[in-house]
Amino acid sequence: MPLWRGGTLRSDMDTFDVLVIGGGPAGYVAAIRAAQLGFKTACVDAFERGGKPSLGGTCLNVGCIPSKALLDSSERFEMISHDTAEHGIQVAQPQIDVSKMLARKDGVVDKLTGGVAFLFRKNKVTSFHGYGKLVRQDGQEWVVDAAGTEVKAKNVIVATGSNPRALPGVPFGGHIVENSGALQIDQVPGKLGVIGAGVIGLELGSVWRRLGAQVTILEAMPGFLMAADDAIAKEALKQFQKQGLDFHFGVKIGEIKQDDSGVTVTYEENGSQVTAQFDKLIVSIGRVPNTGGLNADGVGLALDERGFVKVDQHYRTNLPGVYAIGDVIGGAMLAHKAEEEGVALAEMIAGQAGHVNYDVIPWIIYTSPEIAWAGLTEKQAKERGLNVKTGQFPFSANGRALGHGDPRGFVKVVADAQTDKLLGVHMIGGGVSELIGEIVAIMEFGGSAEDLARTIHAHPTLSEVVKEAALAVDKRAIHM
Structure with missing residues (x-):
């Protein structure tokens, strides 16, 4: 049976004004704003953490929030280890308790994901725990399989987010982890490899470097932070190299093998073959749209060549009454961008002038x-x-x-x-x-x-x- 929070269904085929598929920053914000505007609203979300339903999507559960908690813990550790003496503060050799650090991180996540559930109840948003799937159009309404129960909705918002991109033929598991796995490493690795010098790679690589890991970052692009201003990128690279992060640019990843002891990565750099061994390997090479369970082919939902849901400037898909926002439509994969799209779309559905300034x-x-x-x-x-x-x-x-x-x-x-x-x-x-x-x-x-x-x-x-x-x-x- 699906888990209910918030409103109560009155029939086997209840009808909502707005049904949101996905409870991440785009989805939960859209649901709350729609409810504020007077719409009868529901949200279906399948995310679980620790075997329990957990609203908030990747950002709150295994992305933005937990990574910032670990960044803060690791920065405090480094400050105590290296930076207090000049303030006249003498500290004995500090020790890191990784399990306690992870528990603190989980506590922060619990507060925020629980806060989303509270906001759903406060705004009378009905919450389904499970997967949402477009089934068929029934007159002016859509029939949606919400966690195993079919419901109707006048407007459906697809906000299913994105998933980490894996290297071809190299699945996540064991010593090879993506962002969520990197947040659960239970001891400081001696040697940590990171494939991808983007935001996730830099942030998580920095966490474990400060705690004592030897961190090597392998990047396919020929330069560093090529989306940033050249002066900023140059200064950032200087600072990170000074801290001990070991960067390799323009590399071509070859064979990756793992066994009980760790991971072996073979890559090409400047025409030479290099083999490196790591205790853990973080793969952070981007994200792909999460559309697998939507039944896009079955209902004719148009996707682009990369799998993102196609929308117009008003977030309308090719299907009447079906919209999409957040990571699943591409563009900047940022939580605050997704949140603003959620607010804008809810207001557009209400006939207001919702707007996001992408510039x-x-x-x-x-x-x-x-x-x-x-x-x-x-x-x-x-x-x-x-x-x-x-x-x-x-x-x-x-x-x-x-x-x-x-x-x-x-x-x-x-x-x-x-x-x-x-x-x-x-x-x-x-x-x-x-x-x-x-x-x-x-x-x-x-x-x-x-x-x-x-x-x-x-x-x-x-x-x-x-x-x-x-x-x-x-x-x-x-x-x-």
Whole structure:
């Protein structure tokens, strides 16, 4: 029998105004917003953690939230191990209890996933635990198999997310893990291999490096963080190599074998064959849309050549009354992008003007130092034929950063040379994940570098670096 939370079904074929398939950031936010708008709403979600239903999808269960918990724990460990002496604090050799660290991470996840279940009850969203499948259209409504029970819905939102991409012929299991497996490693590996120098690879590689692992990162692309601004990528690579991460770019992965002792990876680098042995191997080479259980072929739901659900600018699929949002439609695979699509779509169904500005979506990598940006890189702006001017200011000239003992990195502002409009802002440094919100707000309103420069920033704060970088666009930074 399916597990019910929230509303109560009144018949074997109850009808909902909105039925969401998937309870991740796109799905649960869409369901809550639809319920707020007065729709009779349900959500069917199959995610389980520890053998129990757990709303929140990949992000809350095995992605964004647990990885940030481990990042914080590992950063505290490294700080105590290496950075307290200069503050006059003497600490005996610290020890890491991995099992307790993992338990804390799980506790954080429990609070947030339980919070989603509470919000469903509060907003009277009926929750089905199990898989959702499109069955057939019945007049103006869709019949959906929701966890083994057929229900009707006037509007169906597909928000089934994505799954980790595996290397061809190399399934996950044993010593070869993806993001969720990397969050469950129960002891610090002596040698950790990471295939993929993207967000997941960098963040999880950083966690285990700080705890004592020797980390090697193998990347197929010829350069590092090629989506980021060139200046940011260059600084980030310097900082990560200084920390001990061993990068290899332009590699071609060959044979991968594992046995009881670990994993052997053969790869080609600069024309030479290299064989490396690891205790654990994290594969983080991207994600693929999760559409396998939707019955897309059976009902004629159109997918593109990569398996993503095709939608128009209003998230409508080719099937009347069926919409799709989040990772399953491609684009930026970010939880906050998915959440905004969930809100926008619910409002569109209600006849309102839901909208997502894809030009100012913030991107963040929660390494140490953190990396964050919004808008165009300098290179992208020039490729679009725009004349640009830039300003840059280092955290090493900021009093708060020096007081924190973390003067790494800088802020770079890219503006239109004719109009002064902000085109993009790029940051690397401590705490920049919290600074990027200001940039998004100003860019959302079409602000300029002058607007940013004239805004009063409290002293002493890290945010002053943002102001100084904006002033530097016209070569009038005060403290440099």
